[in-house]
Amino acid sequence: MVTLKQLAKELNVSISTVSKALNNSEEIGEETVKRVKELAQLYNYKPNKVALSLKQNKTKTIGVIIPDILNHFLAKVLFGIEREAALHGYNIITCISNESLEKEKESLQLLANGSVDGFILSVAKETQIKNEVDHFKKTISEGLPIVMFDRVAHDVMCDKVIVDDFDATYNATLSLIEEKRKKIAFISNIEELSVGKLRERGYIKAILEHTAYEPIVLKMNRNKDSQQKIKSFFKKNKDIDGVVSADSSSAIIAINMAIKLGLKVPKDISVIGFSSKSVSNLSIPRLTAIRQHAKVIGANAAQLLINRMQNMSENIDVKTKIVKTSFVKRKSTLR
Amino acid sequence: MVTLKQLAKELNVSISTVSKALNNSEEIGEETVKRVKELAQLYNYKPNKVALSLKQNKTKTIGVIIPDILNHFLAKVLFGIEREAALHGYNIITCISNESLEKEKESLQLLANGSVDGFILSVAKETQIKNEVDHFKKTISEGLPIVMFDRVAHDVMCDKVIVDDFDATYNATLSLIEEKRKKIAFISNIEELSVGKLRERGYIKAILEHTAYEPIVLKMNRNKDSQQKIKSFFKKNKDIDGVVSADSSSAIIAINMAIKLGLKVPKDISVIGFSSKSVSNLSIPRLTAIRQHAKVIGANAAQLLINRMQNMSENIDVKTKIVKTSFVKRKSTLR
DNA sequence: GTGAAAGCGCTAACAA
């Protein structure tokens, strides 16, 4: 990489002249500016990012800590973050906590050394289970703002972007009740997560508000054999005619299993799941889905963070932004 | 963040003494080292990464340019890269080209300003179609090594990690022929990509080597209605009893559509697709799959790059590493 | 055993 120094030498002017010329300072003569710019162009000069960061004490880089990049929802949020960040001239450094508290702490530590100006993260499963938040608080106290999305730590004062999980499953369950479904089950493989709990509660509330209904819940471990679990569940709980699923894959499997067991979807059984478009399209009939607008969540998180970073002096109150889900009627439900 | 300067002031010693003490230099007295370390600990001192990078002229950061983070395979490679990089103390800056040549160029440009020490990337679709490679060559000539994976530009001299796509579909097709399938079709929604072409050729070769077989190919646009396309395809080409799919989602849809059309899988029709475990589990029966070992690919790419970066002086020959696919027999084929 | 000084690449206040 060419440096100002080299350009200056070749042009027989001082470094600061070159710097000013390239930054369109009024101070420098037209002729000089022209000469400098031409040479810079020729050598494809780019100001060294590291030197700039050191000088200006900010990196224009956001640290993103994601629990699981293979989770489609989280990947999509990352996409939204990246796009919004790029729009504002920010880069993102991605760390994957792999749902581990230790790795999460480590990543936070590692990047809090001047590598980034702030963080966007979703809390790791282990962290949520153990309910640890000190590492977040410490980072914030060091002057690095955090924005949390989806899985948030309520005890930490910071900006947050969340989904109306509770309302979403509540409404989804209501809609199945309106379809006159009699036995509505809830399937989840994320019960340990804050969002998993909220989704379950939304379902429970809708069920308990209606006499003649009672909760039927299947909780699975993410890595276990879902097909078998769902099959036994269907066999054990005869006549289930409605399913609300907290994730996408179990919803797809539920549809396929129902068909396999000789049921017609949605004639005999309706299925609703949290899902993105691409996954909803995998089943026949297509899955009626609760969409979370992951990209919007990512974009919002990035906006909140960038806004906070650019106004570090003012002490803005922390915001919690709720991105509403939408209900996308496809073919796995009656209405 | 505390700096050496502040520590030095508080301890009434010089900056260099503090620096040396923290780096366990032999020069510094035991007592001093102890005092320094204690205060550093107290203030949670971390050496400023940016200053280090400037000083040492390397960032310990890898730029990763991914065409599409929502592609499960690519996301998984990213996971592999991140893990391997972290193991060696490297961070990754992620850019998403969104399959666009322009964005790819831009990202390369943007990070080639000292932000990263090298790149790992998979070539964007548009880039492959237009067959542009100058931006890669330019980056390399600026002293920033590139490692390409999966979708590579053959005209660029750099390390590469690829999959044995050709052999994989060739063998998959053979295995269907051995099952005594009579009409074997190939379904692809990635025909524009280098890997898509290779996969198709592998299939074609196997078919042409056997008289009594002829190629039946369905090419789809990624964003169009795959369910409808596959349905028409099945209806138009009666008696298809074997499917090799270049991607995972069309394989899953093919299984579901076959069932929907009254066929038994795998009794009446076998389906094989490129797929990861999690997606293969979505269909009933589970998809027999060609696994690409995405994480291994990512890890290999990271290793190649780190190795090259750490031996920039020596002029090592470029390597192309082939990560072999494995054939995972599940329930959508007879054998 | 400790400190002063230079230098990585850049910007900006100040001097000429």
Next chain:
DNA sequence: TTGTTAGCGCTTTCAC
């Protein structure tokens, strides 16, 4: 209009 200088945080050579 142009140049000199200091300084961002750190390491390292060379004096003391």
